[in-house]
Amino acid sequence: MTKKYLDELTYKIIGCCINVHSALGPGLLESVYHKCLEEEFRHQKIKFQSELIVPVVYRNLEINAQLRADFYIENCLVVELKAVDGIQPVHEAQLLTYLKLLESPKGILINFNCVNIFRQGQKTFVTEKYRNLDDE
DSSP states (O other), rough: OOHHHHHHHHHHHHHHHHHHHHHOSSSSOHHHHHHHHHHHHHHHOOOEEEEEOOEEEEEEEOOOOEEEEEEEEEEEEEEEEESSSOOHHHHHHHHHHHHHHOOSEEEEEEESSSSSSHHHHHHEEEEEHTTTTOOO
């Protein structure tokens, strides 16, 4: 896996989100966008896991916390969906925690409750793992 691959995948995922948002617009429940995005990923032939249970290990024991990431794309990129008035620091912290627990190099926070997803509704995060990847 390279930075280039992850960046291209990120671009593709954001494009899928734009397609769903263009078709539906803002104002629906997160669960509606989630289901439509599943269909869009299938249509685009993107491998994903939906509602992935994120393992939580405490004192060397796996805790059944039922923590779920909205999407885990191609075993390397976490996508967390929202349909809220505005992204809050707690939403960012949630995604950063998923990235840490899954040891994922990159994540995208998407808010469907906005006018323009590309400009206002998405925020990408990278971890040290991403920074250590090759550029090519």
